[in-house]
Amino acid sequence: xxxxxxxxxxxxxxxxxxxxxxxxxxxxxxxxxxxxxxxxxxxxxxxxxxxxxxxxxxxxxxxxxxxxxxxxxxxxxxxxxxxxxxxxxxxxxxxxxxxxxxxxxxxxxxxxxxxxxxxxxxxxxxxxxxxxxxxxxxxxxxxxxxxxxxxxxxxxxxxxxxxxxxxxxxxxxxxxxxxxxxxxxxxxxxxxxxxxxxxxxxxxxxxxxxxxxxxxxxxxxxxxxxxxxxxxxxxxxxxxxxxxxxxxxxxxxxx
Amino acid sequence: xxxxxxxxxxxxxxxxxxxxxxxxxxxxxxxxxxxxxxxxxxxxxxxxxxxxxxxxxxxxxxxxxxxxxxxxxxxxxxxxxxxxxx
Numbered sequence: 001x002x003x004x005x006x007x008x009x010x011x012x013x014x015x016x017x018x019x020x021x022x023x024x025x026x027x028x029x030x031x032x033x034x035x036x037x038x039x040x041x042x043x044x045x046x047x048x049x050x051x052x053x054x055x056x057x058x059x060x061x062x063x064x065x066x067x068x069x070x071x072x073x074x075x076x077x078x079x080x081x082x083x084x085x086x087x088x089x090x091x092x093x094x095x096x097x098x099x100x101x102x103x104x105x106x107x108x109x110x111x112x113x114x115x116x117x118x119x120x121x122x123x124x125x126x127x128x129x130x131x132x133x134x135x136x137x138x139x140x141x142x143x144x145x146x147x148x149x150x151x152x153x154x155x156x157x158x159x160x161x162x163x164x165x166x167x168x169x170x171x172x173x174x175x176x177x178x179x180x181x182x183x184x185x186x187x188x189x190x191x192x193x194x195x196x197x198x199x200x201x202x203x204x205x206x207x208x209x210x211x212x213x214x215x216x217x218x219x220x221x222x223x224x225x226x227x228x229x230x231x232x233x234x235x236x237x238x239x240x241x242x243x244x245x246x247x248x249x250x251x252x253x254x255x
Numbered sequence: 256x257x258x259x260x261x262x263x264x265x266x267x268x269x270x271x272x273x274x275x276x277x278x279x280x281x282x283x284x285x286x287x288x289x290x291x292x293x294x295x296x297x298x299x300x301x302x303x304x305x306x307x308x309x310x311x312x313x314x315x316x317x318x319x320x321x322x323x324x325x326x327x328x329x330x331x332x333x334x335x336x337x338x339x340x341x
Binding site: 139 | 279286292293300302303307324331335338
């Protein structure tokens with residue numbers, strides 16, 4: 001009897017717990033409501049997706065049309081300047097060459113630039129050739145050519161100021177004690193008298209005899225460097241002639 | 256006392272069963288249908304998000320091309336002017 005009561009108690013408890021659990025499951029009415037809600041939501045989303053797809057399709061067409069119009073414009077622009085792929089490539093290569101040359105010349109000291117001043121004229125010729133090319137009318141090249149010309153002009157200006165320091169106007173012996181030795185000794189020239197042959201060799205058109213220079217002569221001062229073999233050879237020749245000129249005349253043979 | 260207590264518990268459980276057992280429950284199949292619908296909604300939301308990104312990218316691409324086209328027209332006019340001066 002006791003056991004039976006206990007069993008009945010357990011069974012009731014189990015039954016009670018299952019009932020509680022069952023109460024948490026969805027009812028059919030609840031399910032139906034959720035199905036309706038979610039279905040409506042799904043349909044809305046499908047409509048939205050379809051509308052978006054239509055927009056995207058139209059935008060793709062517009063994008064393609066724009067790309068075509070842009071290509072057409074670029075083709076017309078190139079036709080205007082007679083630009084074909086090969087000529088554009090050659091033109092750009094020429095500009096790169098000018099740019100590289102100007103970079104090289106810009107890194108030189110005043111003295112070095114002075115020594116290589118003829119190269120500025122060569123660059124100017126290249127630029128003039130580029131300017132005659134119709135491709136230079138294109139904005140991307142026009143601006144670049146203009147910039148290169150500005151750089152070249154700046155180099156010329158620095159060369160002009162270098163020219164002042166790279167030339168020397170001979171003063172008088174009385175006042176300035178100007179001779180090639182003393183000029184080379186000046187700090188702003190070579191600060192080294194032994195380099196006088198460089199001034200002589202750099203002005204052979206004006207100075208026949210290195211002992212003779214005249215006030216007012218404008219001498220080019222070559223860049224400071226060691227004497228070259230030609231300089232040394234000229235000096236040796238000069239000393240030989242000088243010694244020969246200063247040697248006493250040979251005595252006539254005795255009869 | 257104990258007998259009456261057991262009896263009350265059993266009666267209470269029986270009544271509760273009656274009360275909850277009156278309304279019908281969803282089947283497993285119906286619950287799956289609901290879950291599938293929810294999954295479809297999630298998928299649609301992802302698709303919409305992707306499509307909106309694609310749309311935005313296309314709008315930007317078209318705007319970029321418009322700017323390039325405008326610049327190209329200006330370049331043509333400038334080039335024409337400069338060629339006349341050459």
